[in-house]
Amino acid sequence: MTGEFVLIGRLRRLIESTGLASPDLLVGVGDDAALWRFGDRILAATTDSLVDRVHFRLDIARWEDLGWKALAVNLSDLAAVGAAPRFALVTLGLPPTTRAEDIERLYGAMLDLARASGTVLAGGDIVRSPVLTITVTATGEIEVPAGADWRSRVLLRSGARPGDLVAVTGSLGAAAAGLRLLLEDPVGAEARAPALVSAYRRPQPRLEVAPILVTAGIRTAIDVSDGLVADLGHICEESGVAAEIEGGRVPVHPDATRLFGADALTLALTGGEDYELVFTGPEVAVGGVAARSPVPVTVIGRIFDGPPGQVRVLGPGGEELRLERAGWDHLAGGDP
Amino acid sequence: MTGEFVLIGRLRRLIESTGLASPDLLVGVGDDAALWRFGDRILAATTDSLVDRVHFRLDIARWEDLGWKALAVNLSDLAAVGAAPRFALVTLGLPPTTRAEDIERLYGAMLDLARASGTVLAGGDIVRSPVLTITVTATGEIEVPAGADWRSRVLLRSGARPGDLVAVTGSLGAAAAGLRLLLEDPVGAEARAPALVSAYRRPQPRLEVAPILVTAGIRTAIDVSDGLVADLGHICEESGVAAEIEGGRVPVHPDATRLFGADALTLALTGGEDYELVFTGPEVAVGGVAARSPVPVTVIGRIFDGPPGQVRVLGPGGEELRLERAGWDHLAGGDP
CATH class of the missing domain: 3.90.650.10 (PurM-like C-terminal domain)
Structure with missing residues (x-):
């Protein structure tokens, strides 16, 4: 199958070709979070999923760690754009064999991180699924002092300059x-x-x-x-x-x-x-x-x-090191 | 397994018991969308997932219809709280056999509905999954005229009164x-x-x-x-x-x-x-x-x-009709 980054590129061009945009969309597909001007504030929103046997393995993972991690990876995306967390929505895709106490362990640790980070769990969805899937959408806020340019308050992927x-x-x-x-x-x-x-x-x-x-x-x-x-x-x-x-x-x-x-x-x-x-x-x-x-x-x-x-x-002598794999492509496979 | 609504009730009590809240969270778990005061505006946010063999069956579903429907069900939740759509994030969980052109068909119809409804697709996530899963998070805005109470501008589940x-x-x-x-x-x-x-x-x-x-x-x-x-x-x-x-x-x-x-x-x-x-x-x-x-x-x-x-x-004579099933519980099973 086509790799994740190739596919995202195709979809991004498809979305851009429709001319569907808004002056309120400050940053869309292609960064860690979307940025949207919402009245006098800037809202950051990001979503990330964890899927059993892709991102974790239930045989070595503990339910509480999955809850923590599913929120943590989204909060990390907010940090990467310079946003402070506000609230999160949590979607659980649950196999029929899931025990209620395991879900409560998952939520318990997620709530620990929510409390520590000032994130409010505001809702979500629970669906049946043959594979355990945890999807979190986290929102955050970029504070822009009156009179300041929002661009001076955000962290983007697109700002690197030669010499940096x-x-x-x-x-x-x-x-x-x-x-x-x-x-x-x-x-x-x-x-x-x-x-x-x-x-x-x-x-x-x-x-x-x-x-x-x-x-x-x-x-x-x-x-x-x-x-x-x-x-x-x-x-x-x-x-x-x-x-x-x-x-x-x-x-x-x-x-x-x-x-x-x-x-x-x-x-x-x-x-x-x-x-x-x-x-x-x-x-x-x-x-x-x-x-x-x-x-x-x-x-x-x-x-x-x-x-x-x-x-x-x-390397130490200035020679280029050869890497077998540059990193993790979520569609290409590999160990979770 | 415990049913969806029982489980949501347990999680809701768990969340509430942590005392984790914010004066900006106007409506949380238990309605069609979360409502959050964001500066001078009210943000509505909702998320819904479609899972293959639970909410649809790929043998009778067309990719373009799945894209339409995944966005439509979320926009419907926004309508149910009285919010106008702003932007959406889309997460696709894709089996390794998925063809890029099918994903583009899915996105094409989703973009048709986005255009018709004034929704901007602002980002999302693509992950590998053994089962096709489409999760959309949609945000909307509740417009509250200056001086008006926000409660007079929203639709909630909790406002029904005897005699209505x-x-x-x-x-x-x-x-x-x-x-x-x-x-x-x-x-x-x-x-x-x-x-x-x-x-x-x-x-x-x-x-x-x-x-x-x-x-x-x-x-x-x-x-x-x-x-x-x-x-x-x-x-x-x-x-x-x-x-x-x-x-x-x-x-x-x-x-x-x-x-x-x-x-x-x-x-x-x-x-x-x-x-x-x-x-x-x-x-x-x-x-x-x-x-x-x-x-x-x-x-x-x-x-x-x-x-x-x-x-x-x-019924027509004033007698109570017996229904075998009150409706769809996403964890209880049944035909998609």
Whole structure:
């Protein structure tokens, strides 16, 4: 079947060809969230689904973690556009064998994250489905001070410019390493590397960093869901630029390095699901973020004027590293 | 498995028990759409899923009809709260065998309805899934004139009062009759009763009637998705009242009567998927709607002070009709 990104491109052209638009639609298909001018406010809206045996496996997943994660991945999209969460709608597709107490565990953890992030669960839908599917739509708000241009308050994929630095919050590879451990040893994984397993099960959306990015003058960001190289590639496509990453600078999670040695860099570059923020901007703006961010910020590369969408990863001697897989294409398959 | 409505009740209590709320959440779980105060505007948001072999069957459904219907059922929820559509997010769960041209047919018809209804398709998600799943989240706006109370501009399930009349737009039973024909005779159904098949495949959300209801002073409505008796039952539950319908007054679609005789009334009472609006209100308000509505409005019964949630259907002699099934519970099963 046609890959996800090719298909999205076709549908985007189909939608654009109809001329269906509104002056209130500030940002549509092609970014982490849609942005809509709603009176004197800007509304951000995003939706993401988790499907059994595609995005998780019920044999190694716990119901409460699924609830947490389904909301977390949507809040991460809000963070990536600079929006503060408002409310969410939750759709559950449930196999007939589902137990009510499992659904309550799912909701319980989702409510924990909702409370911690200031998100209100405002409704949704429950349907029968042969496969467990959790779809969340999250809305957020971009606060634009009176007189300010909304463009100065949002983070988009399309704002990267040659000369920008590329930086990332936190560390990478932990979630992919956690998943690998869980697949190898479902019972013992948590004791071997609790931080990795937790990174996979309970990702922390970087909602607290997003306003710091905006205030520091950053205009371009994405969250690491598909994998660092793939997600930075999305920025480069939408911005019409290329990027170079120095492999040695990528902040690989230390537990991933301890357990998987040199493989850990590959997990950090292509594993995905870290839900850190990758952003680009002038040196002074990136420096401003690093000074104020409560989580570490690491400069890992730079944007240059090259083939749009291209991301090269350089090894210690300046040679280009070859990656087997740039990241996660949800239609192409692979392990959940 | 626990039924949909029981489960929704448990989750609603779970959500409410967390004390997670916001003064901006005007209406949450338990109505057709969530209502959120967003600056000087009121945002309505709703989500509904269609799942293969639960809500449709790919062997008798056409891709373009699925696209139309997935958006239509959400727009119908917006109409039911009195909101005008703004934008929608579309999530497709696609089996690996899906052809790109089928997805484009689905999107093409969805775009036709989007254009006709003033809805902008603003984004969404595409994921792999073993079962074709189409989830739409639609947003709308409730316009509240300066100085007016928002409660006077919305339609809720909770506003029915003893003495109110119960009325319905258009005719009922057509969609269920169309589905029955398609199941009996997939090839010949359309020639035998094009209006019924079209009612099933291409429901028309009553967006044009909703503002007429609001202006006439109606405060209570729901759309007929689960079936007239079940949906009126939702109004009665949320309002703490009971209702009585006179079976002989229910506007059964004439083609359904022609093909299915006395069974047509059962289809009209319990078949569902008509996406007409059922509403309640004082006689003068219902009369005002009937005078101005572009589609027929029929008074079918009344609200009284009785067991909350109870809906009785009376036959020609005033005797109560026994219904085998009140309507469609999405978790309980049955034909799609």
